[in-house]
Amino acid sequence: MSKPRSLSLAAYRVLSWGMRNSVGQHTNLPRPEGELLWVHVATPGRLRAVNDFCHRMLQVRSDLNFVLTTPPDTDLDSWPQHDFLLVNLPQDQSGAVRGFLDHWRPSMGLWVGGDLMPNILTRADEHNIPLVLFDAQFSVTLARSARWLPDITRATFDCFQHVMTASPETARQIRRLGIPSAKVHESPPLRISPNPRPWPEDELIETNHTLAGRPVWLAAWVQDKEFISVLTAHRQALRMLHRLVLVLHVADELEVGPLKRRLETMDLRCVNWDAGEEIEDTTQVILTSDPENLGLWCRVSTVTFMASSLERGAGGRDPSESIALGSAIIYGPFVHRHDALYSQLRQAGAAKQVKTATELGDALIELLAPDLAAGMALAGWQMITEGAPQADALIEMVQDILDQRSAEHAGT
The missing domain is CATH 3.40.50.11720 (3-Deoxy-D-manno-octulosonic-acid transferase, N-terminal domain)
Structure with missing residues (x-):
């Protein structure tokens, strides 16, 4: 009525x-x-x-x-x-x-x-x-x-x-x-x-077994303009962490082939995960472009660099799923599409902003210390699940x- x-x-x-x-x-x-x-x-x-x-x-x-x-x-x-x-x-x-x-x-x-x-x-x-x-x-x-x-x-x-x-x-x-x-x-x-989709436990166990306890970081949604910065930061971190593995998620799948050839000329040993190539003990970079795979790699990686943020144009990516899956977050200055969330994460001590490849490398070395990364991941998880x-x-x-x-x- x-x-x-x-x-x-x-x-x-x-x-x-x-x-x-x-x-x-x-x-x-x-x-x-x-x-x-x-x-x-x-x-x-x-x-x-x-x-x-x-x-x-x-x-x-x-x-x-x-x-x-x-x-x-x-x-x-x-x-x-x-x-x-x-x-x-x-x-x-x-x-x-x-x-x-x-x-x-x-x-x-x-x-x-x-x-x-x-x-x-x-x-x-x-x-x-x-x-x-x-x-x-x-x-x-x-x-x-x-x-x-x-x-x-x-x-x-x-x-x-x-x-x-x-x-x-x-x-x-x-x-x-x-x-x-x-x-x-x-x-x-x-x-x-966020309520991330579950990942098959057997595949997660097998991937962790293959990596054999090596430190892993993920660079997600990397644009072509950011490749050199991400790889420079990885080389910088490798000087301190010799067994470090980079999972490089490429925003444009058409860039995977050219990037793999580029890595080979840089003497960085890489595999194309999407093509079924096996991770070896000497692998330094794992390439993928399938967004579905991020559910696996966010679980495996201690630290995630949310790319599409180091150069102008893309406006940043939503870090919610990475945080919910227990990863500490690094991001660049150009995140206007998600600026409020990144500001809240930074204030909560759950994310760190970098502006250059050198700063990214320094942040990686700092955050791959287990206690610090775990503290940041916990702060992010608490904020995002409340x-x-x-x-x-x-x-x-x-x-x-x-x-x-x-x-x-x-x-x-």
């Missing part, structure tokens, strides 16, 4: 007709069949955690579809990498938001962050779309002409079945609006919580709401 709406909301909707009507690019995209979870991401810094959450949802509800939205007029090209459909919401104008909801027909909506938009949220509520607010901020985006209207903020927050916020003060502000206390919960913000309980609780909540909605539709 729909909630009674205030005169302020009716007035707001009339005033919003004067806003620019941007229907948005979503009208050109087909709605997938089946259940669809609409997730609104208020700021770029939350997208990685939302992307991770969606992957975790698929593990328990494999047929679920997603549409992720950003605030209107956002430049999507400037947002971090993601694996799900990402579109701008239209302006909070009555006709535009009706078009969005009629096109996508979400089974449920999850709003992550602040800048709540009254029209789309109240319209979704009237369409009986269950809504949950996570990482709530006391922030509602109103048209300038409507800011004098009372009760709009309350009507907007009242659309949500559950409101979660990390801030006790925000929770108090929301309750003061008259939102029932049972709806409002204090909860840490959504964070990444979001698991929040993600699990949210997944369970979404599951319950979708199951209830499915049962209601089945009964009609």
